[in-house]
Amino acid sequence: MKSTTRVVWTWAAAAVASAAVAACGGNKADSAAVDGPECRDNPPLDWDNFGKGHMDKHCNGCHSVLIPEYQRQGAPAGVDFNTYGDVLAWRERIVARGTRAVLDEPTMPPGGGPSDEELSNVLEWLDCEVAKDKTALSRGR
């Protein structure tokens, strides 16, 4: 009788533990990873056909290395988006501040500006091409 009780309790604890695991993983970043971004392959959005123009239009009025500090409107020195290398280095923060991936509305630029289409394109670019290049770089290719 005693041992039957112990078996039942062990089973119950295991069931609770696996339910807890199943309940995790509901955040936005995880579901994006599961669904995958909509990546167009013809032509893919890249720095030349999209990224440079987007960053110049919406970010580099404050975040350009060419702008003297007193005209950067508070954009921190060193947070510059003039080159593709800059974007690779800042990708996660650009996703967090300049797209709808993390927050419902982007917090950069501070006054808003990008249209719905631009916001969806910038996330596609960052999630497809930039992420791919970053992974390749980290593997030393």
Ligand code: HEC
């Ligand atoms: C009108 C000026 C202005 C524009 C335009 C602007 N920013 Fe900023 N940015 C700031 C200021 C001010 C800060 C520092 C305060 C803060 O972090 O909110 C900042 C900080 C940042 C940071 C560093 C802080 C962090 O969260 O890592 C990132 C990344 C950033 N901005 C991304 C962007 C992106 C991407 C765009 C274009 C989509 C953009 N910004 C457009 C003014 C600007």
